[in-house]
Amino acid sequence: MSLQSRRATTAYIFLAVPLLFFLGIRIAPTIYAFLMSFFKNGGTGFTLQNYQQMFTSHTFWRSLLNTLLYVVITVPCQLAIGVGLALMIGRVKRLKGFYRMVYFLPYITSQVAISWVWRLMYDPSNGVINAFLGWMGIPAQSFLQSTNESLMSVSVVIIWQASGFAMLIFIAGLEAIPKMYFEAARIDGASPWQIFWRVTWPLLNPTLVFLTVTGVIGALQTFTQIENLTGSSGSQAGGPLHSTISMVVYTYNQGFSNFNLPFASAVTVVLFVLILLVTVVQLRILNRSFEY
Amino acid sequence: MKSRTNVTAIVIHIVLWLGIVVVAIPFLWMILSSLKSLPEFYSFDFLPKKWDFSAYTYIFQQTQYLRWYGNSIIVGVIVTASELFFASLVGYTLAKFRFRGRGAIFVLILSTMMVPTELLVIPWYVMSAWLHWTNSFWGIMFPGMIEAFGVFLMRQFMLGIPDDLLDAARIDGMTEFNIFLRVALPQVKSSLSALGILTFLGNWNAYLWPVIIISTQGMRTLPVGISLFSTADNGGGLQWNLIMGMSTLAVIPIVLVYFIFQRQIVEGIALTGIK
Numbered sequence: 279m280s281l282q283s284r285r286a287t288t289a290y291i292f293l294a295v296p297l298l299f300f301l302g303i304r305i306a307p308t309i310y311a312f313l314m315s316f317f318k319n320g321g322t323g324f325t326l327q328n329y330q331q332m333f334t335s336h337t338f339w340r341s342l343l344n345t346l347l348y349v350v351i352t353v354p355c356q357l358a359i360g361v362g363l364a365l366m367i368g369r370v371k372r373l374k375g376f377y378r379m380v381y382f383l384p385y386i387t388s389q390v391a392i393s394w395v396w397r398l399m400y401d402p403s404n405g406v407i408n409a410f411l412g413w414m415g416i417p418a419q420s421f422l423q424s425t426n427e428s429l430m431s432v433s434v435v436i437i438w439q440a441s442g443f444a445m446l447i448f449i450a451g452l453e454a455i456p457k458m459y460f461e462a463a464r465i466d467g468a469s470p471w472q473i474f475w476r477v478t479w480p481l482l483n484p485t486l487v488f489l490t491v492t493g494v495i496g497a498l499q500t501f502t503q504i505e506n507l508t509g510s511s512g513s514q515a516g517g518p519l520h521s522t523i524s525m526v527v528y529t530y531n532q533g534f535s536n537f538n539l540p541f542a543s544a545v546t547v548v549l550f551v552l553i554l555l556v557t558v559v560q561l562r563i564l565n566r567s568f569e570y
Numbered sequence: 571m572k573s574r575t576n577v578t579a580i581v582i583h584i585v586l587w588l589g590i591v592v593v594a595i596p597f598l599w600m601i602l603s604s605l606k607s608l609p610e611f612y613s614f615d616f617l618p619k620k621w622d623f624s625a626y627t628y629i630f631q632q633t634q635y636l637r638w639y640g641n642s643i644i645v646g647v648i649v650t651a652s653e654l655f656f657a658s659l660v661g662y663t664l665a666k667f668r669f670r671g672r673g674a675i676f677v678l679i680l681s682t683m684m685v686p687t688e689l690l691v692i693p694w695y696v697m698s699a700w701l702h703w704t705n706s707f708w709g710i711m712f713p714g715m716i717e718a719f720g721v722f723l724m725r726q727f728m729l730g731i732p733d734d735l736l737d738a739a740r741i742d743g744m745t746e747f748n749i750f751l752r753v754a755l756p757q758v759k760s761s762l763s764a765l766g767i768l769t770f771l772g773n774w775n776a777y778l779w780p781v782i783i784i785s786t787q788g789m790r791t792l793p794v795g796i797s798l799f800s801t802a803d804n805g806g807g808l809q810w811n812l813i814m815g816m817s818t819l820a821v822i823p824i825v826l827v828y829f830i831f832q833r834q835i836v837e838g839i840a841l842t843g844i845k
Contacts, residue, residue, distance in 0.1 A: 282668075285667055285668070285669070285746075286667070286668070286669035286670065288667065288746045289663050289667035289669040289672075290669065292659055292660070292662075292663040292667075292746075292747075292750075293660060293663055293675065295656070296656050296659070296660045296716050296721075297675065299656075299715065299716050300678070300679055300682060300716070300718075303694075303712060303713060303715075304682040304685065304690070304718075305678070305682060306693075307690050307693035307694060307697065308682075308685050308689065308690065308693075310693040310696075311689045311690065311692060311693050314692065314693065314696075363586075363589070366582045366585065366586055367586070369578070369579070369582055370579055370582050370583060370586070371579070372583075373583070373586075377586050377590075378836060379828075379829070379832045379836065380590050380593055380594075381589065381590075381593060382832075382836055383593060383825065383828065384593060384596075386771055386824060386828055386835070387775075387821050387824060387825070388774070388775050388792070388793055388796075388817075388820050388821060388824070389775055389777065389793070390775070390777055390792075390793035390794075390796050390797050390820075391600075391793075391796060391816075391817035391820045391821050392596065392817075392821075394796065394800060394813050394814070394817055395596045395597075395599060395600045395603075395814070395817055396596060398599070398603060398810055398813075398814065399595075399596065399599055403614075404611060404612065404613060404614045405614075406595070406599055406614075406616075409614050409616075438592070438593075438596070443839075446836060446839060446840050447840065449840070450840040450841075495686075498686075499686055499687075499688060501688075501777070501778055502777045502778065502793075505777075505781075505797070506797055506800075509797075509801055510801050510808075511801045511802050511804070525688075526688050526778070529688060529692075530778075530782075533692055533695075534695075534782055539692050539695070539696065542692055543689075543692050543693075546686070546688050546689040546692065547689070549686060549688055549689065550685065550686060550689045553684070553686055554684060557684070
């Protein structure tokens with residue numbers, strides 16, 4: 279056996295178990311999920327009924343709309359807070375490491391535990407947030423219990439927890455920009471404002487693309503916070519009156535509370551298509567508009 | 571000019587400290603609330619009227635909380651070890667061996683990154699029911715034993731290892747597996763620890779799949795335990811002091827570990843984010 283083919287054999291041996299795993303745990307189930315979305319619940323044979331039922335369901339459209347709202351509310355806020363913090367921390371000389379450490383802390387803590395803490399803080403009658411608002415002369419709000427405020431309240435929790443990640447990546451992105459660009463701009467007499475928009479921001483493009491794509495994909499999959507902020511025993515999460523329901527919460531309710539797995543599969547197929555679409559479109563647009 | 575710079579710096583420090591208050595309040599509120607007695611939740615008070623530790627004794631004596639803790643540690647450690655081993659082995663093979671089908675295999679593995687977990691949980695559940703994997707450690711763990719992201723990351727870092735180093739080991743007569751284990755792996759230690767931290771944290775906080783696959787109290791992981799204890803176990807009102815006690819016990823150790831290893835954690839995550 280030649281050296282070349284002996285090496286190749288070694289490679290195949292190394293890859294055998296992981297490849298079987300990828301095929302069995304990732305690829306086959308992906309195909310099965312698509313097939314399953316055409317199954318009849320509890321019966322045999324293929325049907326389009328799941329999709330028909332889904333596209334005529336008011337709750338489905340509500341969950342789709344809410345999911346898009348979570349995206350457009352949480353992602354820009356995370357990015358804005360993240361870049362603001364990164365710039366401020368980059369500007370000060372003392373306590374840099376301390377600030378970075380504290381602001382990143384929420385990101386690593388349990389989403390379930392944090393959601394329950396916020397749920398307590400949001401309590402309309404005895405919550406700390408309303409106490410604080412009252413102290414400032416603002417009337418008490420009902421937050422998670424009002425259909426108008428619930429989605430925003432969930433979004434605040436998500437933003438509170440995820441902004442530190444954007445900050446961290448922005449700090450790394452800022453540090454990767456060669457200092458001479460800033461010096462050159464300063465020597466040319468550019469104002470701090472001009473330096474930010476003409477030098478820093480364009481050079482942060484790769485960071486921005488990365489954070490936007492991961493942020494949008496994460497927001498499309500919002501589940502844990504909604505489940506723990508709005509769920510209670512005996513009733514499904516996503517309330518009040520479906521005002522906070524996301525596509526994943528809808529999938530979970532349909533699949534694992536109502537035990538209609540084929541229908542739930544159809545919803546996840548839509549989610550999959552959405553994630554794919556968003557990724558492709560975003561990469562194109564963001565890469566193009568910042569090219570020089 | 572000098573004084574203006576100082577003023578700007580002071581303003582920034584003030585804004586950053588206000589932000590820290592916003593970050594800190596939920597943590598503070600969680601701890602304070604865990605030390606209140608249940609009737610105190612019917613009115614508002616910032617500090618507990620009487621410092622009451624009974625929530626903690628109840629959690630340790632009357633619930634299976636410690637068991638959930640143990641389950642989370644078992645799942646986190648095994649999945650992380652498996653992910654590190656397989657991701658680096660596959661990453662190494664794809665980076666350092668030439669063989670037919672290498673490109674196709676790499677693309678195949680990468681393509682699984684585009685499929686969201688949400689699409690997979692339903693087939694996984696059907697599969698687990700069929701193979702009797704539900705409500706077992708293996709059932710909770712199998713989806714995470716190897717992931718495409720780790721493979722991609724480790725391949726990137728393995729590409730940077732000089733071939734001469736590996737060839738020298740071959741001339742010395744080391745087996746291919748030993749070369750991977752003793753020559754290649756030590757070269758990518760820092761990226762291994764970054765991937766390890768990410769994987770462990772991801773598993774420690776995982777919720778969607780565990781809540782689907784776990785059906786008994788004894789098998790729960792920490793997030794599932796807290797979530798279902800708060801809702802399903804207590805049909806009546808929310809037992810806020812217990813919920814906050816459980817949350818505190820789940821969050822505080824992670825915060826302490828984070829404070830000790832924050833440099834490695836923060837830099838590891840920044841490193842993997844940029845790659």
